[in-house]
Amino acid sequence: MFAGHFAAALAAKSVAPRTSLGTLTFAAQWIDLLWPTLLLAGLERVRIEPGATATNPLVFEHYPWSHSLAAVFAWALVIGALHFTTRRNARAAVVIGALVVSHWLLDVVVHVPDLPVVPGGTPVGAGLWNHREAALLLELGLLAGGAALYVRSTSALDRIGRWGLAAFIAFLVVIQVANTFGDPPPSVTAIAWVGQLQWLLVAWALWLDRHRAPRMAARLSEATA
Numbered sequence: 226m227f228a229g230h231f232a233a234a235l236a237a238k239s240v241a242p243r244t245s246l247g248t249l250t251f252a253a254q255w256i257d258l259l260w261p262t263l264l265l266a267g268l269e270r271v272r273i274e275p276g277a278t279a280t281n282p283l284v285f286e287h288y289p290w291s292h293s294l295a296a297v298f299a300w301a302l303v304i305g306a307l308h309f310t311t312r313r314n315a316r317a318a319v320v321i322g323a324l325v326v327s328h329w330l331l332d333v334v335v336h337v338p339d340l341p342v343v344p345g346g347t348p349v350g351a352g353l354w355n356h357r358e359a360a361l362l363l364e365l366g367l368l369a370g371g372a373a374l375y376v377r378s379t380s381a382l383d384r385i386g387r388w389g390l391a392a393f394i395a396f397l398v399v400i401q402v403a404n405t406f407g408d409p410p411p412s413v414t415a416i417a418w419v420g421q422l423q424w425l426l427v428a429w430a431l432w433l434d435r436h437r438a439p440r441m442a443a444r445l446s447e448a449t450a
């Protein structure tokens with residue numbers, strides 16, 4: 226899954242309006258931000274096999290540290306706790322932890338059974354990647370829903386707030402469609418380095434969010450929670 230994770234971050238702004246979309250994106254996408262580094266370090270493994278699924282040519286051979294449910298829970302605790310110690314916002318810390326876990330729950334819908342619950346355990350996955358149009362519709366539907374919630378809970382302060390967001394969403398759609406219909410990547414090293422570029426999406430979200438303000442209703446709901 227790709228766009229769906231960004232959708233989760235966008236949607237979370239309505240329950241954590243004072244938390245930057247950059248932070249929310251980091252949390253929702255953390256295990257995919259970590260994975261390329263673990264690939265480069267040789268700690269996790271993937272294989273390119275065109276046609277492995279109708280949508281995705283990757284066979285995830287070994288990724289217990291980034292993509293087992295047990296590891297994801299541990300990451301959620303660590304990242305939620307780190308956020309709480311710096312910001313003292315319990316609600317935001319819980320939302321951030323939940324976003325870290327949401328990544329695995331969204332992945333399990335599209336992945337074929339390759340996601341371990343515990344490292345070394347039986348892998349699971351509902352395999353929606355074998356239905357290309359349905360998988361794409363799900364990604365784009367989630368993104369539309371997440372974007373709508375984000376727009377409803379924030380308002381643009383200037384042009385960057387308005388067009389920076391529009392460009393961000395459009396870019397995610399383009400990448401999602403390219404991932405769905407494009408050629409397989411040339412090598413695992415290429416996957417890992419292109420994967421590192423996702424940090425730029427975190428920076429982009431951080432930047433555009435500074436040019437938008439939470440709407441009153443969203444602020445009040447957090448204040449009274």
Ligand SMILES: [Zn+2]
Binds near residue numbers: 256292328332
């Ligand atoms: Zn993932």
